[in-house]
Amino acid sequence: MSLRFVGSLLFATLLLAACGKSATDHASNLLTVRIGAAAPLTGPQAHLGKDNENGTRMAIEDANAKGIVIGGKKVHFELVSEDDQADPKTATIVAQKLVDDNVSGVIGHLNSGTTIPAAKIYSDNGIPQISPSATAVAYTHQGFKTAFRVMANDAQQGQALGMYAVKNLGAKKIAVIDDRTAYGQGLADEFIKAATAAGAQIVAHEYTSDKSVDFTAVLTAVKAKQPELLFYGGMDAQGGPMARQIKALALNVKFMMGDGGRTPEFIKLAGDSAQGVYASLPGVPLEKMPGGKDFSRRYEAKFNQPIQLYAPYCYDAVNVMIAAMQKADSADPAKYLPALANISHDGITAKIQFDDKGDLKGGAVTLYQVQQEQWQALETVGAQ
Amino acid sequence: MEIFLQQIINGLVQGSVYALVALGYTMVYGILGLINFAHGEVVMMGAMISLSALTALIGIGLSPLLALPLSLMLAMAGCMALGYGIERIAYRPLRHAPRLAPLITAIGVSIVLQNLAMMIWGRDYHSFPQLFANRAHQIFGAIISDIQLIIVIAALCIMAGLMLLVHRTRLGRAMRAIAENQHAAQLMGVDVNRVISITFMIGSALAAVAGLMVSANYGLAHYYMGFLLGLKAFTAAVLGGIGNLRGAMLGGLLLGLIESLGAGYIGDITGGFMGSQYQDVFAFLVLIAVLVFRPAGLLGERLAERA
Known part of the structure; x- marks a missing residue:
């Protein structure tokens, strides 16, 4: 195979943006690095998935604008x-597809239930995976060297929620409902552990x-x-x-959720039943994040909608990955x-x-409550 | 006791919605022997259109009491056009094809509608505006709200109206004739295409009503909402005997009751061994049991009564 042939082949690859990682074009000294992202873009959680994709996209566009040089290119x-x-089954198919697409790293997935099975595929192929939002403890405890997350896990979150429910809100009889996903079930179990340890009684688990x-x-x-x-x-x-139906059934309880509920969408859906609901979110409040205010302003200007939930974490996940590539001077x-x-990277959400x-x-984990149709931060636990 | 009564009310409300959607499945099946899997998506479209119309009408300063019926009519009109279009484009060309073919196009139409709705209304949840104080009524300690009361009454009225239509009018007679034998009906001067189109339009109008009710009750509309609802309503239709109008009503109400009582008491009955996560399993167990002993569903499928 002549060198000229190899050269034109590489050029064609770049032109079509087709297969092949790190397709190099010697003429312009350009290196293409593919970063995979996986989240639910259809179905009931599509609004959160799109939010993740937006955060990831923003970080990638920022990085391209900066003109980063790796390995002299x-x-x-x-x-x-x-x-x-x-869907856990679809997640493994998507993970294999990303691997086949020769991505250098993956930002995702969004749900714990999808992140956990996908992690094995990334690990088998040696591809680093940073989840911006999977909080289930099991994700990083499978023994895979390639699995990372930029958010506190459910052991920390469940602990903070359980303690707050019993100590601050004085609840002695607590009922728990979970959605049977890896996330919902895992968080509910950690919550129950913390709440019973603090002296409360679980009277129902539905x-x-x-x-x-x-x-x-x-x-x-x-x-x-x-x-x-x-x-x-x-x-x-x-x-x-659920918040609406609690009110409609005249169920006189304090209502509490984890990070999955702490979105503007929740307030919209619950209507006037949102008032007084508690939820937690790993990390410090957006306005207290080192680069939170600036990020939220730019996000709204770019996508014409407020941040749902995890977009800043996606932004950080991409930047941490790129920082590591720069440090190693390689996208391999x-x-x-x-x-x-x-x-050690100073992200917009935390160090x-x-x-x-x-x-x-x-x-860190922060507790919030809905007051006047806004999530108001109550207190932050476990900050550095 | 009031907890038990509350579960019955929960089941009746949920069951009325299932029944209303199940009627759409059963009408089409009764006449064409076709399972219109896109029906759940038509319900979703009805909810989305009525929600958009409602928001727009209130936006221009119309009173809610006027805007609500107006947007319902718009949604019904929209869904009727949609139902007509679906039948004309996806089912009519395949009317004499093997039965599997229209089933596949039905699933195709359902995917197309879902994605269309996602493109038009986006991935966000749309919250239903609170138009009037949704008062709660106490019945022996159990609670039922205005909207829930309207759902149950409206569903019963619509079902009664549909029974009258099928059994007492010329159109109904034509529907039953087609159900019995399409060719014979045609030879007797029944305009088969027209009657089938009208059947689809009626079913879709009912879907619009169901869509508005569901989104008013749960306070939300989303492009994905038709999927699970369609599946449950289809189950209800099969449970009661698909093709049979009374069966759809019975199946819907029964499924609602089984679900709520199952979820409410399964934990206590099995001593915590099985919890409310088996709610759906419970419903499908009943379905399987019914199908084993009565393969045609609870009310069977008496040919003359189909449609």
């Missing part, structure tokens, strides 16, 4: 975004699914047990209608993975450093 980052439908809209039956069953506080482990799409997953594990499992070191 100017880098063009390219986003490969896939829809995992919040279940629903991440596609339901009618909760009157389980809420009526909960009502029979007369709890003082109801905790729901699940997402906003269910939490919103095998070369920059050690740099990623030891990174990002990983422990030996790939969890965020010293992850």
Whole structure:
């Protein structure tokens, strides 16, 4: 094969932006690095998935504008975004597709239930994965060297929620509902652990699914047990209608959720039943993040909508990955993975450093309450 | 006791919605022997159109009491056009094809509608405006709201109206004739295409009503809402005996009751061994049991009564 042939082949690859990672064009000294992103872009959680994609896209466009140089070549980052439908089975297919597309790293997935099975595929192929939002403890405890997250996990979150429910809100009889996903179930279990340790009694544990809209039956069953506080482990799409139905059934409880419920969408869906609802979110409040205000202003200007939830974390996940590539001076997953594990990066959400499992070191958790149709921060636990 | 009564009310409200959607499935099946899987998506379209119309009408300063019926009519008109279009484009050309073919196009239409709605209305949840104080009524300690009361009454009225239509009018007679034998009906001077189109339009208008009710009750509309609702309503139709109008009503109400009582008491009955996560399993177990002993569904499928 002549050199000229190889050269034109490479040029064609670049031109078509087709297959092949790090397709190099010797003439312009340009390096294309593909970054995969996976989130539910269709289905009930599509609004959150799009929010993740937007955050990732923004970071990649910013990086391209900066003109980053790796290994002596100017880098063009390219986003490969896939829809995992919040479905564990689809997630593994999407993960394999990203691997086949030769991405250098993956930002995702959004849900714990999809992140956990996908992590094995990335690990088998040595591709670093940073989840911006999967909080289930199990994700980083599977023994994979390639799995990282930029958010506190559910052990920390469940602990903060359980303590707050019992100590600050004085709840003694607590009911729990979860949506049977890896996230909802995991968070509910951690919450129960913390709440019972703090001296409360779990009087009911009921279940629903991440596609339901009618909760009157389980809420009526909960009502029979007369709890003082109801905790729901699940997402906003269910939490919103649930808050309405709690009010409609005259169920006199304090209502509490995890990070899945702390969205503007929740307030919109719950209407006037949102008032007084509690939720938590790993990390410090957006306005207290080092680069939070600036990010939120730019995000709104660019996408013409407010941040739903995880976009800043996606932005940080991309930047941490790129920082590791710069440090290792290579976009080759095998070369920059050690740099990623030891990174120290000042992100917009927090200072990002990983422990030996790939969890965020010293992850903070903030508790919020809806007051006057806004999420107001109450207190932050476990900040660095 | 009031908890039990509350579960019955929950089940009746949920069941009325299922029944209303199930009628759409059953009408089409009764006449064409076709399962219109896109029906759930028509319900979603009805909810979306009425919500958009409502927001727009209130935006120009119309009173809610006027805007609500007006937007319902708009949604019904929109869904009727949609139902007509679906039948004309996706089903009519395949009327004499093997039965599997229209089933596949039905699923195709459902995917197209879902994505169309996603493109028009986006991925966000749309909250339903609170138009009037949704008062709660106490019945022996159990609570039912205005909207829920309207849902149950409206569903019963619509079902009664539909029964009258099928059994007492010329159009109804034509529908039943087609259900019995399409060719014979045609030879007797029944305009088969027209009657089938009208059937689809009636079913779609009902879907629009159901869509508005569902989104008013749960306070939200979303492009994905038709999927699960369609699946449940289809189950209800099969449970009651697909093709049979009374069966759809019975199946819908029964499924609603089974779900709410199942979710409410399964934990207590099994001593915590099975919890409310088995709610759907419970409903499908009943379905399987019914199908094993009565393969045609609870009310069977008496040919003359179809449609």
